[in-house]
Amino acid sequence: MTMTYLRNVAKISLKTEKCIGCGICVNVCPHEVFIVNNRKAVLKYKDNCIECGACDKNCPFKAIEVKAGVG
Amino acid sequence: MEDKIIKKFNNKNEESISDDKILHLVSGTIDSSIGEIKKITEEWLMKDTLGAISVRLGFGRDTYKVPTGLYALGNPNSDSPVLVTANYKLTLDYVRRDINGLDVWILIIDTKGVNVWCAAGKGTFSTEEIIYQIKKCKLEKLVNHRELILPQLGAPGVEAYQILKYTGFTAHYGPVSSKDIKAYLKNNKKATTEMRKVNFNTVDRLTVAVLELVHSIKLLSYIFLLILITTIFSEVSFNGYSKFLIALNNTIPYLVAIIIGSIFVPLLLPFIPFKMFSVKALVLAVLWSFVVIRYKEVFMYINDWRVLTAHVLGLTSVIVYLGLNFTGSSTYVSFSGVYKETILTIPVLVVAIFMSLALLVSKIFI
Numbered sequence: 001m002t003m004t005y006l007r008n009v010a011k012i013s014l015k016t017e018k019c020i021g022c023g024i025c026v027n028v029c030p031h032e033v034f035i036v037n038n039r040k041a042v043l044k045y046k047d048n049c050i051e052c053g054a055c056d057k058n059c060p061f062k063a064i065e066v067k068a069g070v071g
Numbered sequence: 072m073e074d075k076i077i078k079k080f081n082n083k084n085e086e087s088i089s090d091d092k093i094l095h096l097v098s099g100t101i102d103s104s105i106g107e108i109k110k111i112t113e114e115w116l117m118k119d120t121l122g123a124i125s126v127r128l129g130f131g132r133d134t135y136k137v138p139t140g141l142y143a144l145g146n147p148n149s150d151s152p153v154l155v156t157a158n159y160k161l162t163l164d165y166v167r168r169d170i171n172g173l174d175v176w177i178l179i180i181d182t183k184g185v186n187v188w189c190a191a192g193k194g195t196f197s198t199e200e201i202i203y204q205i206k207k208c209k210l211e212k213l214v215n216h217r218e219l220i221l222p223q224l225g226a227p228g229v230e231a232y233q234i235l236k237y238t239g240f241t242a243h244y245g246p247v248s249s250k251d252i253k254a255y256l257k258n259n260k261k262a263t264t265e266m267r268k269v270n271f272n273t274v275d276r277l278t279v280a281v282l283e284l285v286h287s288i289k290l291l292s293y294i295f296l297l298i299l300i301t302t303i304f305s306e307v308s309f310n311g312y313s314k315f316l317i318a319l320n321n322t323i324p325y326l327v328a329i330i331i332g333s334i335f336v337p338l339l340l341p342f343i344p345f346k347m348f349s350v351k352a353l354v355l356a357v358l359w360s361f362v363v364i365r366y367k368e369v370f371m372y373i374n375d376w377r378v379l380t381a382h383v384l385g386l387t388s389v390i391v392y393l394g395l396n397f398t399g400s401s402t403y404v405s406f407s408g409v410y411k412e413t414i415l416t417i418p419v420l421v422v423a424i425f426m427s428l429a430l431l432v433s434k435i436f437i
Contacts, residue, residue, distance in 0.1 A: 004403070006411060006412070007346075009408045010405045024231070030402075048403075049405055050404060051407060052192065052226075052227040054191075057230050060232045067407065068406070
């Protein structure tokens with residue numbers, strides 16, 4: 001059973017113009033927030049984001065910004 | 072990044088970690104191009120099981136760590152995969168057990184004895200620590216390939232591309248759970264969607280809930296003392312022994328409240344409506360309050376509206392507080408969400424506890 005938390009609170013943003021669609025964000029995200037569509041990452045399930053910051057840290061092009069809390 | 076790595080190399084005060092938690096697992100050594108490397112067994116011995124139970128209950132949790140560096144599992148050679156993990160003993164135990172039968176190198180980094188995910192969040196499972204250990208252990212001389220496998224949950228602390236830049240090793244993110252490492256390796260180092268997902272199933276929730284119970288049970292002595300004091304001063308017609316007995320019985324619903332808050336809220340989490348943990352807890356708190364009021368004689372509560380209201384507020388506060396507290400053990404909440412929930416809940420809790428105390432104290436005077 002997938003549990004979801006509060007909506008519209010997660011502070012995550014994606015600068016699509018910087019994204020090259022490498023997909024590392026998809027690989028590191030523990031809650032399937034991203035998909036890659038037409039060589040660009042898309043925030044498909046933004047409300048699933050737990051602000052762990054894994055995508056932000058691993059994006060080589062600094063296209064993602066997360067206000068990460070303490071894990 | 073350079074300065075952080077240099078700082079690691081220049082740190083003269085690097086903590087020396089005792090090997091007493093791992094010594095019984097060393098089954099020999101492997102001769103390699105960089106010297107002898109300790110071989111550790113994949114078996115769980117009695118000491119490991121007892122250790123696991125102990126830290127799950129919160130005892131010896133802060134010192135359950137193993138020395139950093141390279142270890143061999145099975146009979147690895149210069150072509151074998153290198154897996155990176157934390158130096159929390161329980162983490163190593165799961166990794167050892169779940170990859171039995173494989174020949175791999177394990178690179179243990181210093182996370183101060185904390186598991187991978189929490190260490191990544193706190194910044195000890197970090198890019199610089201991985202680079203430091205790779206260089207210190209001379210990994211480039213041990214293996215022919217230039218690949219590392221990191222646990223996916225290390226990602227919040229690691230910039231994989233920086234590891235490549237400074238060491239020449241490409242860091243691949245493996246699965247979330249060590250259970251999937253074998254399947255991941257078989258799948259050409261591709262983690263499937265299922266392997267990448269963090270779950271929070273009943274067993275997961277119960278495991279962390281037990282630790283919460285051990286931590287929160289301490290509350291009970293304070294609650295008992297508070298009830299005892301108010302009973303001594305308000306029920307003047309009873310003798311000392313009766314007062315003690317009343318206070319003891321009055322405290323029982325709070326013991327149940329602590330169990331509800333720390334075990335049943337986590338256990339029933341997906342089944343209770345509402346999103347906020349404190350509101351989920353409130354649902355159970357209201358139910359428990361009804362039961363307590365219905366059977367107030369059983370717990371020797373005096374039939375007085377002030378006393379009963381005070382205890383309903385008290386019981387509710389305990390359960391809601393513990394429910395809110397469980398956000399910290401859960402795997403699907405965001406910091407911003409928890410912040411929002413806390414800001415909404417804490418003022419209500421403060422008012423409720425204050426009112427509860429005021430009602431009990433007022434009973435002394437009027």
